[in-house]
Amino acid sequence: MLKRQLLAGAWFTLLIVFAALFYAPSASGGEVVTVHITARQFAYEPGRVVVNQGDTVVFVLETVDVTHGFYIDGYDVDVRIIPGETQTVTVVADTPGKFKIRCSETCGALHPFMVGEFIVLRSGVNIAFLGAAFGLVGVVLAATAYVWRRGD
Amino acid sequence: MNQTEWAALALLVAVLLVPSASIYGYDLWLDAQKLDEEVQVVWITGWAAENGGWSPSEITLRKGVPAKLIITSADVTHGFHVPDLGLDSGPIAPGHKAVIEFVPEETGTFTFRCSVFCSEGHQSMVGKITVVE
Amino acid sequence: MAATRWHVRDFFSSLILHRGKFDLLQIGIINRLLKHRAFQYAAMMVNLFVFWVIILSGFFGSPVGNRNISIVFVWILWWFALIVLMVPLLSRIWCTMCPLPAFGEWLERRALVKKRSAFKYLSLRKPWPSKLNNIWLQNLGFLAIATFSALLVTRPVVTAIVLLILFVVPVFLVLIYSRRVFCRFICPVGGFLGLFSMFSALELRPKDKTLCRNHMTKECVRGNDNGYGCPWIIYPGGLERNNYCGLCFECIKTCPYNNLALNLRSFGGDILAKTGRALDEAWKSFIMLTLAGLYILVMQGPWGVLKDWSNVFWAPPYGWALTGVGGFLPYVGIFWGLSLAVTPSVFFLFTGASKLASGVRSVPLKKLFIDFSYELIPLALMAWIAFSIPLLLVNWSYIVNALLDPVGLGWNVFSGLYVPWTPLIPAVIPYLQSIVLAVGLAYSIKYSYRLAKQNFPEGKAALKAFLPQVVFLTFVSMIFLWLFMG
Ligand code: SF4
Ligand code: SF4
Ligand SMILES: [Cu+2]
Ligand SMILES: [Cu+2]
Numbered sequence: 001m002l003k004r005q006l007l008a009g010a011w012f013t014l015l016i017v018f019a020a021l022f023y024a025p026s027a028s029g030g031e032v033v034t035v036h037i038t039a040r041q042f043a044y045e046p047g048r049v050v051v052n053q054g055d056t057v058v059f060v061l062e063t064v065d066v067t068h069g070f071y072i073d074g075y076d077v078d079v080r081i082i083p084g085e086t087q088t089v090t091v092v093a094d095t096p097g098k099f100k101i102r103c104s105e106t107c108g109a110l111h112p113f114m115v116g117e118f119i120v121l122r123s124g125v126n127i128a129f130l131g132a133a134f135g136l137v138g139v140v141l142a143a144t145a146y147v148w149r150r151g152d
Numbered sequence: 153m154n155q156t157e158w159a160a161l162a163l164l165v166a167v168l169l170v171p172s173a174s175i176y177g178y179d180l181w182l183d184a185q186k187l188d189e190e191v192q193v194v195w196i197t198g199w200a201a202e203n204g205g206w207s208p209s210e211i212t213l214r215k216g217v218p219a220k221l222i223i224t225s226a227d228v229t230h231g232f233h234v235p236d237l238g239l240d241s242g243p244i245a246p247g248h249k250a251v252i253e254f255v256p257e258e259t260g261t262f263t264f265r266c267s268v269f270c271s272e273g274h275q276s277m278v279g280k281i282t283v284v285e
Numbered sequence: 286m287a288a289t290r291w292h293v294r295d296f297f298s299s300l301i302l303h304r305g306k307f308d309l310l311q312i313g314i315i316n317r318l319l320k321h322r323a324f325q326y327a328a329m330m331v332n333l334f335v336f337w338v339i340i341l342s343g344f345f346g347s348p349v350g351n352r353n354i355s356i357v358f359v360w361i362l363w364w365f366a367l368i369v370l371m372v373p374l375l376s377r378i379w380c381t382m383c384p385l386p387a388f389g390e391w392l393e394r395r396a397l398v399k400k401r402s403a404f405k406y407l408s409l410r411k412p413w414p415s416k417l418n419n420i421w422l423q424n425l426g427f428l429a430i431a432t433f434s435a436l437l438v439t440r441p442v443v444t445a446i447v448l449l450i451l452f453v454v455p456v457f458l459v460l461i462y463s464r465r466v467f468c469r470f471i472c473p474v475g476g477f478l479g480l481f482s483m484f485s486a487l488e489l490r491p492k493d494k495t496l497c498r499n500h501m502t503k504e505c506v507r508g509n510d511n512g513y514g515c516p517w518i519i520y521p522g523g524l525e526r527n528n529y530c531g532l533c534f535e536c537i538k539t540c541p542y543n544n545l546a547l548n549l550r551s552f553g554g555d556i557l558a559k560t561g562r563a564l565d566e567a568w569k570s571f572i573m574l575t576l577a578g579l580y581i582l583v584m585q586g587p588w589g590v591l592k593d594w595s596n597v598f599w600a601p602p603y604g605w606a607l608t609g610v611g612g613f614l615p616y617v618g619i620f621w622g623l624s625l626a627v628t629p630s631v632f633f634l635f636t637g638a639s640k641l642a643s644g645v646r647s648v649p650l651k652k653l654f655i656d657f658s659y660e661l662i663p664l665a666l667m668a669w670i671a672f673s674i675p676l677l678l679v680n681w682s683y684i685v686n687a688l689l690d691p692v693g694l695g696w697n698v699f700s701g702l703y704v705p706w707t708p709l710i711p712a713v714i715p716y717l718q719s720i721v722l723a724v725g726l727a728y729s730i731k732y733s734y735r736l737a738k739q740n741f742p743e744g745k746a747a748l749k750a751f752l753p754q755v756v757f758l759t760f761v762s763m764i765f766l767w768l769f770m771g
Binding site: 040042043044045047073074075097098100101102104111113114126133140143144146 | 734
């Protein structure tokens with residue numbers, strides 16, 4: 001019985017920490033960040049862009065081969081990167097989480113797999129991932145507890 | 153064999169033949185168009201230089217006969233541009249096609265090139281149009 | 286209307302009376318349809334047409350993958366329908382309508398629809414080698430195809446060639462061995478359809494097994510005037526799992542007692558079936574689980590070098606040290622090594638931990654290893670579903686365009702109409718994927734405990750053996766969660 005209470009207590013504490021993280025104003029962000037991205041068949045370099053919530057992100061885009069696109073899930077960004085030109089697009093990173101960057105110009109065989117990642121942190125952590133991980137552990141505990149109770 | 157079997161067999165043959173025949177027929181139709189005396193129809197497919205460039209890269213047209221160039225691109229976005237004839241298709245996305253109609257008015261050789269920077273080898277993506285009497 | 290209401294009531298009462306199962310054959314129209322001899326023929330015909338167009342278009346259509354229906358229909362539409370809808374809900378219903386083995390089957394029977402006498406089969410009817418009486422060939426075949434998946438799913442002509450091979454091979458196999466040996470032992474899709482159909486909400490089962498056992502003529506095996514003996518070479522009267530029943534519905538036509546039921550049931554029922562468990566199926570789970578992760582990593586991840594490697598002979602002209610064949614080899618090593626060796630080894634360690642924790646020494650480790658591997662099925666299936674969600678949500682516009690212009694040659698039936706590429710709710714996809722993953726994890730945990738209980742019926746041993754498995758499942762799920770959201 002005590003064990004179970006301890007477990008519940010620990011879980012509850014974690015939840016509170018998480019809620020604090022989520023509702024407290026973001027500890028960082030609000031800066032202007034310039035990110036240089038080079039597109040090529042079939043990837044972006046760098047492939048993962050990590051910024052803070054509230055940052056204004058200036059993407060400076062170039063391609064080393066063919067025309068590519070630059071689309072960010074959920075961020076209303078869709079531009080063309082034309083060879084020999086530099087394309088600039090500015091995004092205010094207001095929603096935390098991981099968002100795929102996708103190529104929106106057919107650029108060769110593996111074009112549908114040409115993705116990058118735009119990760120927006122809150123208070124220095126990937127809050128969406130953390131929340132989902134807590135959720136998943138919650139599912140594990142609930143399912144385990146359920147079969148445990150039912151099993152005996 | 154009873155009636156059902158015959159019907160089933162007929163359906164099977166139809167299912168295999170109809171799509172094959174329509175693709176073959178489409179090909180014939182294209183050829184027939186090319187032979188048209190009134191208009192000279194030419195299909196040109198754009199491939200990045202690394203993949204072989206324009207196909208075909210040399211075409212011959214007769215002077216004074218209306219020409220219809222149908223240009224598609226097969227891998228990435230290309231454009232069809234003949235500076236000396238003032239022809240330009242603009243960008244053609246893969247799988248799409250552009251149609252240019254004009255009447256060749258003087259004989260000679262004209263270079264066509266790709267107007268969209270399509271790859272490292274973009275500059276060498278060239279071909280030529282020869283206009284004869 | 287009255288009839289409908291009766292069925293609704295019947296549905297709920299059967300759920301209660303028959304341990305949550307409902308026999309779809311009780312519904313008159315389904316019963317008549319599935320018992321009709323032309324049913325399977327018609328279903329196969331529809332798909333034969335589609336796949337024939339796909340092959341032609343692969344060879345003669347646009348080489349641009351997302352403009353050619355061979356890529357768009359097979360690797361977006363068909364794949365999504367198969368793994369997200371058909372497999373979890375309707376077991377091997379795909380095999381009912383799959384056109385691949387059709388020519389062989391028709392040739393052997395020398396009939397398309399009707400039932401011919403057993404003496405007229407066109408086949409040498411050699412016995413299938415007993416060494417190959419398992420799904421190892423399918424395991425390796427699937428792995429081999431998966432290794433080349435980047436080519437397969439992006440080059441229309443590769444898809445067309447593979448499909449053509451898959452049409453031709455069964456014909457020869459039928460002529461030598463008869464019946465569906467291709468489906469049972471070779472088809473690379475068949476292997477995982479069998480494994481994942483254990484989770485399905487549909488099953489074909491005898492209603493009363495004693496009746497089957499006492500039925501001397503066993504018409505479901507030998508066939509009669511109404512239908513052929515089970516083409517999948519199983520004994521329908523003894524069915525306990527979905528794995529190798531291709532839902533051809535011959536047995537419901539042949540059984541003189543109408544003793545077969547097509548039950549709706551709860552998810553995952555077969556995982557607890559004790560018959561048929563073996564190492565080949567265990568490895569199928571490892572392969573499927575590992576490949577789900579690798580596919581997400583390679584195709585949906587941001588790592589360009591992995592994509593270069595997966596692209597086989599393709600080398601980008603601007604400086605990567607390891608590309609082309611030089612990069613493909615390590616890539617093959619990762620695919621085969623992880624799925625055949627690393628994942629099973631890690632799982633083996635956790636199973637060892639389970640055995641130690643249980644404190645029971647009498648259960649052989651090998652049995653435990655095989656039995657527990659079945660707990661991976663829900664998680665692996667859900668991981669594949671999660672992988673498939675963005676395929677459709679992101680690329681649905683390709684399907685519409687492919688319908689408008691089937692071979693991608695600019696035929697454009699409705700000239701000029703073209704749907705621009707517009708992903709649907711893309712920002713929500715990671716959350717959907719995580720939810721699907723969590724569902725799989727919960728099912729896996731549930732079955733893990735039940736499997737433990739099968740091996741350790743006494744006292745708390747099952748609970749103790751189950752905990753290391755929970756750790757393993759959570760660990761694997763966290764990797765997937767990181768791929769989706771981290
Ligand atoms: S096992 Fe394979 S070939 Fe046979 S019916 Fe199923 S999917 Fe088709
Ligand atoms: S058990 Fe029945 S439905 Fe399943 S494959 Fe055999 S004959 Fe067909
Ligand atoms: Cu691109
Ligand atoms: Cu070009």
